[in-house]
Amino acid sequence: MKKYDLIVIGIGPAGMVAVGMGTKLGLSVLGVEMNSIGGECLNVGCIPSKAMLKIAQMKYNTEILNDFGLKLNGDVQVVNPLETVREHVASQTGEVLNKMFSKADLLLEKGPATFVDEHTVEVDGIKYHGDLIFIATGTEPVIPPIEGLSDVPYVTNVNVFNLTEIPSLLTIIGGGAIGVEMAQAFSRLGSKVTIVHMDEHLVPSEDSEAAAILEESFKKEGIVFYNGEKIISVSKESDGFTTKTTAGTFVSDQLLVATGRKPSLASLNLDAAGVSYDKKHINVDEFNRTNIPHIYAVGDINGKWLLTHAAMHQAMLSLMQAMSKKEPIKLNRSNYVVPRAIFTNPEIAQVGLNESEAKKEGIDFFVVKKTYDTYARAVTTGASVGFVKVITDDDGTIFGATIVGEQASEMISEWTLAMQHNLKMMDIVMTQHAFPSLSLLNRNVAEKWMMIQVTKGNLGSLMG
Structure with a gap:
């Protein structure tokens, strides 16, 4: 039986991080993927959907040219956008990704990987031993029990x-x-x-x-x-x-x-390894360890955040923790805030709590909001729909932020950084933002908060 320092089951976003980082750390690594490297996100999820949304946005832009003093002679023909999406995705997956992980042993389009015991997995009738095993099989579509x-x-x-x-x-x-x-x-x-x-x-x-x-x-x-x-x-x-x-x-x-999504558990035979799980996820601690200390479940499969960036981050933290064999707070998953975004037009982005969640938690807060139509850059470029809204208090603590509008998925990173490092509203006010970037709306919200504090007579405390 061939033995490895690390076996990674599933080479989607989380698995890619584990395989790539493992080889760079000098570990012998076996990566097992039933389909193609990149998982659903790169092959049939996040990336192709964004490629298609971009094509659709370009088509839509031709329909609003009059709003910008332009005119198109003739019609725009929708020829083969789906084929174009497939071509664009293929240029970034397949052999391109395979070469990135050439230092690992890869079993692609084989499997599934099934546990034999807590250190052994079997793929296509062949057994492999792993000192450390990462499960990163992700999720699959939920199919509701609808008649027919x-x-x-x-x-x-x-x-x-x-x-x-x-x-x-x-x-x-x-x-x-x-x-x-x-x-x-x-x-x-x-x-x-x-x-x-x-x-x-x-x-x-x-x-x-x-x-x-x-x-x-x-x-x-x-x-x-x-x-x-x-x-x-x-x-x-x-x-x-x-x-x-x-x-x-x-x-x-x-x-x-x-x-919706459900965990891809069926083929793993987790009972053979003694791993604890339920219908919704594999049970893990805050370092993404299962009840079997050398088996980790990272990404969507543990049910904590069904987001690609969270999955990649978890894999990094978990491999660092596994190698250090310590439990520093910096490697604790719950120590990190997680943003999310929906890439419609307008985009929707969120980090931390929204209003209803803050109310449920009994937080003493108020909302500060600025709409896109109050900012000249947004209005004159046809991006006047949307808002930046922050859940905060008189002390300037940032409990959460919601952004709707153009570039929301980019702008949310500032609030994510602020929350991650316990910055406050005054820190945003005192940070210069390039004019006339849309990110200035973030500062405008913080400045509105500052003026609220001034009217309350809190100017002295703001100055430290």
Whole structure:
């Protein structure tokens, strides 16, 4: 039996970090991936969806040229955007990634990897020993128990980019991040899109005011959505998919199911290794260790944050902790704030608590907000929709921030950095921001907070 210092099961974002960092540390590493290096994110998730959103944005820009004193002679033809997405993704995956990990032994498009005992995994009938084992198998789409759904050829994020043409009519079940991003992309490329989902507003995990702005933008673009509705049944006839819901019956050329994620656990045989888990995740401590000390579960599989950047960060922290065999606070996962973003237009980004979450935690706070339409750069460049909102208090503690609008996913990093290092609102005020960057809106919010403190007679305390 071949022995390794480190076996990594799953080479998506978290697994890539573990394999790459492990080899750089001089470890003998075996990486096992049932599909292609990069996992769902690089191959069928985050990266192809953003490529498609970019193409859709370019098409949409041609439709608003009049707003900028421009005119297009002739029509813009939607030729083969899905093929273009596949080509762009292929240029950054496959052999390109394989070469990056040439110092590791890789078992690609093989498996699955199955535990034999706490130090042994089996792949295609061959056993391998690992002193240290990282599980990074990620998640897969949740398929809800809807009558008839299992009998029809629906698509998910896994295969939607394999379509050969943009459907004329598209029904989407689910109004979360994947659902809304794909809704806007397909709509802008020519599909008539209908979203049906059970929650009270789109992107239910986000700030309700942010969701309202996104919904208003969708209405203006002709994207139809039904909140708080149930799917009764799905069928496939010669004229397309028929989706019966409490909001009505919808016929479409394609049906996209985007109803969440679940852990990819089935093939691991965790019981053989004695690893503790449940239906939602593998149980881990704050260093991402399972109950078996040399087995770690990093990324989506542990259920802490279903975000690529969080997965990569966890893998880095966990391998450092495993090698040091110590438990410093800097390697504790809970010591870090985690931002998130939805890449629609307008974008939505969040870090820390939103208003409803702060209320539930009983925090004494107030909200400071500046809208994009108060800033000349945003207005004159056609980006006046959105806001920057911060949850704070008189001391300037930053409990959370929500940004809706152009470049929100970039601007949220400042608030993430501030929260991570316990900076306060006055620190943002005293930091010069390049004018007229949109990031100046962050400072404008902090300055508004400062003026509130001045009116309360707190100027002296602000000056230290």
